[in-house]
Amino acid sequence: MxxxxxxxxxxxxxxxxxxxxxxxxxxxxxxxxxxxxxxxxxxxxxxxxxxxxxxxxxxxxxxxxxxxxxxxxxxxxxxxxxxxxxxxxxxxxxxxIVLIHQEQSLVPEMSVAENIFLGSLPLKWGNRVDWKKLHADSTEILKRLKCTFSSRDMVSNLSIAKKQMVEIARALVFxxxxxxxxxxxxxxxxxxxxxxxxxxxxxxxxxxxxxxxxxxxxxxxxxxxxxxxxxxxxxxxxxxxxxxxxxxxxxxxxGRTLKLDHASKPREFKENMLELRSLTVKGVFEDISFNVRKGEIVGMYGLVGAGRSEVAETIFGLRQPSAGEILLDGKVESIRSTHDAVARGIALVPEDRKDKGLILGMNCRDNMTLSALGSVSSMGFMKTSEEKVVYDKYQRAMKIKTPSWRQKVGNLSGGNQQKIVIGKWLHTHPKLLILDEPTRGIDVGSKAEIHGLIKELARSGYAVLVISSEMPEVLGVSNRIIAMYEGRVTAEFDGDAVSEDKLVQAITGQYVTETSGPAHSASA
Amino acid sequence: MASIEQGKQAILLNKKYKEGLLNFLSAQGILVFFLICMFAFSLFSEQFLSQSNIMTVVRQASIIGIIAVGVTIVIIGGNLDLSVGSMLSFSTVLVVDLHDKIGPAGAIVLMFVLTLMIGAVNGLLIGFMRLNSLIVTLAMLSAVQGLVLIYSGGKNVDIANQSDTWFAIFGRGYVLGIAVPVILFAVLAIIVQVGMSYTSYGRRIFAVGGNPAAAVYSGIRRNWCVFSTYLISAFCVACAALVLGSRVMGSQNNVGQGYELLVLAGIILGGTSLLGGAGSVWKTIIGVLILGFIQNGLLLLGYPYYTQWLVTWVIIILAVWLDLANKRKRLFTTHS
Known part of the structure; x- marks a missing residue:
């Protein structure tokens, strides 16, 4: 052997x-x-x-x-x-052998130190936890990792990145x-x-x-x-x-080479599909104004926590604005729920596909039709043969790899799961498609496919808003780029002409456009 | 080298065998258990498998079954309904008491309306205010029992002229030789099962129970879905009250006491997960029937009726354990 x-x-x-x-x-x-x-x-x-x-x-x-x-x-x-x-x-x-996992396995209600030494807490007098040693050892490990937080901090209070650090700290115990x-x-x-x-x-x-x-x-x-x-x-x-x-x-x-293809971006823009006027959710983001035209891809770039997802959620009816207006197709709309949003032709591919995008225990077909059940039923009764047709259509179009439609989506790989979420929304035939981190945790091949798909959709008339933390992605697909920093729009750039430096400055608050772009004229 | 290889093989084989057995048990264990019990009971009691006894059991089980059908929907939607016990008391007392006062038709209509209102309160609190269903329905369980006592002043109620009312048909009647309660049970079960499996409504309930956040992100009105499950549950309780009131032609204040647990036992026994997003009415029917046959068998064997409480406990633990074992197995065999 x-x-x-x-x-x-x-x-x-x-x-x-x-x-x-x-x-x-x-x-x-x-x-x-x-x-x-x-x-x-x-x-x-x-x-x-x-x-x-x-x-x-x-x-x-x-x-x-x-x-x-x-x-x-x-x-x-x-x-x-x-x-x-x-x-x-x-x-x-x-x-x-230590595996530091994508999915985090920390106990949120415990301190950093307890998490680091979970299962191997230092003991004294037989069975008492030696808290002093626990925190001393943890502090030592955290210092090696150059962590700024204390071993006494509660894990639930840490940011995702810091939690990741705790996860790594855990590996260093042994x-x-x-x-x-x-x-x-x-x-x-x-x-x-x-x-x-x-x-x-x-x-x-x-x-x-x-x-x-x-x-x-x-x-x-x-x-x-x-x-x-x-x-x-x-x-x-x-x-x-x-x-x-x-x-x-x-x-x-x-099995092939990839290259960033700026030339393939959509070029034909029509009237405004989405327009935000000084949209504000108190304490979350403020005075957000921009527009997305039909046939256009607008990228929203910023650091995690800049308020990008929250803007998307507000457009999608998950949050109610405390001030400002949302216009769809030129009309002021009040979107009270996700149901309203879907009825008005808005689709949101959420950032966290496992928690928000999919019912993991459901099969592929049922997930695919979930947002447009009306289209595959009559008088409330499901037409399963039509569901199958819908599923097959998107499965083929997006090359989703599954043994069968009966497969539970929880068993698919990340890329295929994301394609199901996108398929689900395409089937609602939306006018505005919002994608929040569409390629997070997805391999290069699927990534390119999804980027291609986004451009194709825009060319066929969709208005597309892409939220991303990855610069190549934003640069690669967007016609325009909205930069956000701490709940505000700091700049708006031409997606073909912006330099990476400017973009980085804009999302770290070091650069604000002086020219009166749409963002500023609207808020004035 | 060879011994290591052999050891590995043995471990794999052992594991395979264990998994196979576990698989079989978790899928069919309840049925096997059921058959063993049936067999054992039939050895000790000749009547047990007689047609009349079986019909009796099914008829008796139909009240629990009718309620369980409704509660199954609530559970698939990701919540619990523990209030059904005292709701059954409430509805039964109401329909029996009103029967002589305003006539059977009026009594039935009013009882349905009021029962649905209790369901609506549950639904509002849990669906729209997002309160924890366990607490809300547990509180409702005692609140409604209080309502019953206030309404009846602590007295038991009955129907004066028991032989001369069409109201009797719901609990005592037969159509084509089949007891009306059984027919009601079957019809409700079929309607609800079809509703869950073949309609967009059912799909939404499964989605809401499977992952509430994802359901909301898919444009599903989660609040309404949850609300509706409690209305269905209340409707089923009202149907059960109709059967119970008509059969007994009277009612104690606490006639429904303990039903919530029996209903839950039947559902768990059938294999519907309490986590939501999965399950079926068929399973619940099987669970309820098993429970009914075991109770009946114990009675035929001469055990006092309260032994069934203990046995029910054992069965629930067994069912939950098998459910868990099954989940653990799935946890270890998922692949990414």
């Missing part, structure tokens, strides 16, 4: 330092799907090995096998030359041999990323092997020594980061 593994993987013979962790020919089957087909992967001590692949390629499954959450149907795991079989996550943890970072920067701001990079380099120096899963190429090239790529559950090659390029990696991932 092991001889075939070596012949399949040329790097084994070429590598000089022996890997601390080797996964050899791992196969994992789920009912009806082969999630991993003879995948091999290794990590050397003190190395950052990036693991790449589109959503559903098997990265998470491979890491769950490594962490003992899944048991492989075939293949072997060697840790420091010793053969291992993990029956459960506890055993893997004991062996020094002396790990392998640390897996699964999309660690998804919720971090640009200021916090360098701190994470420092932590990773520190771990490297201590000889820890690091697996780094991310969709962001810049991070991967910044951090990793080697890059391995999975595609459709199969091992697709390993590259030395120093000898390769983003293009090569992307090609390996999706």
């Amino acid at each position: 092991s001889t075939t593994a070596i012949s399949r993987n040329p790097r084994h013979s070429a590598d000089s330092p022996s890997p601390v962790l080797s996964l050899i020919n791992i196969t994992k089957k789920f009912p009806g799907v082969i999630a991993l087909n003879k995948v091999s992967f290794d990590v050397r001590a003190g190395e950052v090995h990036a693991l790449l692949g589109e959503n559903g390629a098997g990265k998470s499954t491979l890491m769950k096998v490594l962490a003992g959450k899944h048991q492989p149907n075939g293949g072997q795991i060697f840790l420091a030359g010793e053969k291992k079989f993990f029956e459960n996550p506890k055993q893997a943890k004991k062996s020094g 002396t790990p041999r392998i640390v897996v970072f699964d999309e660690p920067t998804a919720s971090l701001t640009d200021h916090e990323k360098p701190v994470l990079y420092d932590i990773i380099r520190n771990l490297q120096k201590q000889g820890v092997g690091i697996v780094y899963i991310s969709h962001r190429m810049d991070e991967i090239f910044h951090l990793s020594q080697r890059i391995s790529v999975l595609r459709d559950g199969e091992y697709n090659g390993t590259l030395n980061t120093a000898d390769t390029s983003e293009d090569e990696v992307t090609k390996l991932m999706i």
Whole structure:
């Protein structure tokens, strides 16, 4: 068995330092799907090995096998030359394998220190918690992570980024041999990323092997020594980061090269679809004025917490404005509920698809038609054959990968889930489509598909508002860009001509347009 | 090396076997349990499987069943309704008391209206004010019992001329040899099951129960959906009161006491998850019938009626455990 593994993987013979962790020919089957087909992967001590692949390629499954959450149907795991079989996550943890997960697993009602040492609280006198030592040790770890918050802070009071830091702090309690970072920067701001990079380099120096899963190429090239790529559950090659390029990696991932395509942006704008006039929700955002025309894509760029999602929620009837007006098609509208919003042709693809976009326990078809049940029913009775037609249409148009419409959406990968949410809204035939972070946590391939889709929709006459924290995304799709900072619009830019510097200044409050754009003329 | 491989194989095999058994038990366990009980009872009592006994059980179970159909909808919508017990007392006392005062037709109409109003209050508090359904309906349970006592002044009520009223048909009548309560139960169950499975209304309730936030973000009027489930629940209670009042032709003040738990037991036993977003009326019917047969069997075996309370407890624990076991298994086998 092991001889075939070596012949399949040329790097084994070429590598000089022996890997601390080797996964050899791992196969994992789920009912009806082969999630991993003879995948091999290794990590050397003190190395950052990036693991790449589109959503559903098997990265998470491979890491769950490594962490003992899944048991492989075939293949072997060697840790420091010793053969291992993990029956459960506890055993893997004991062996020094730590997984820092996308989804957070902290207890919000406990302090930072308690969370860090959860399950291994320092004790004295037999069974009493040694609070002094607990906080001293926690403070020490937090200091190493350059965290600004105290070990006594309540986790529920921390921002998402800080919670992520606590999650990482947890890993440092044990002396790990392998640390897996699964999309660690998804919720971090640009200021916090360098701190994470420092932590990773520190771990490297201590000889820890690091697996780094991310969709962001810049991070991967910044951090990793080697890059391995999975595609459709199969091992697709390993590259030395120093000898390769983003293009090569992307090609390996999706089998083609990608380029930002500014020319494909829609160019034909008609009358105003949406106009906001000094829209205000007290304490959340103030004096927001801008417009979106039919056939136009407007990007809304800003830091997390700048109030972008809240503006979208207000347009969608989830919040009531305390001042200002919302105009749709030139008419002032009062939108009291999401039901009102949908009836007026507004669609919102929410930021958090698992919590707000989908009923995870429902199947794909039922999720797809949920916002337009009237269109697939008569006299209140569902016409399931028509539902199936609707589902098939969007499933094909957007290349949603599922074994069957009966599949629960909870079992789909992030990219496919997002496509279902978008399909759901397209089926309502909206006039205004708002997308909040449409490609968060989605692989490069699906990302490009979704960007293409957004442009196509605008060309066919939709007014589109895209909220994003990713600059390439905003620049890549928007005709105009609205920059927000602390609940206010700070600037409005031409999406083709703006410089990245200006954009960054605008969202950090260092730059406000002097020219009287629509934002200012309306508020005057 | 070989021994490790063998060990691994053994673990996998053992796991597979365990999973298979768990799977089977959680899917069919209740039914298996039911069949064993039926078999055991039939060994000790010849009457147990007789046609007349079975019809009796089904007829007796129909009151709980009718209520359970309504409560199932509330649970699928992600809430609870514990107030049905004293609502049943309220409605039964009302319809029986009013029967002689304003005539059966008026009594029935007024009883339905007032019962639906209680349901509407539940619905307003839980649907529109977003209060916790457990607390609201628990409070309603005692409030309505208080209302009943105030209304009746603590006295039991009955119908004076019991042999000469068409009101008797709901509890005592037969159509084509089938007891009217059973027919009512079946018709209600079918209507509600069809409503849940084949209408957009049902789809909305499943969505609201499955993920309230996502339902709202999909343009569904969550508040109205929740509100409506409590109206349905109240409507079912009113139907049950019709049957109960007509069968007994009188009513104690607390005739519905404990029904909320029996109803819940039937629903849980059927396998509808208390978390919402899943379940079906068919399951509830099976659960209610199992409960009915076990109670009946215990009585036939000569155990006093109150042993059924203990047995019900055991059954609920068993059902909840199986539900949990099933969830745990799913938790560990989900893939991303």
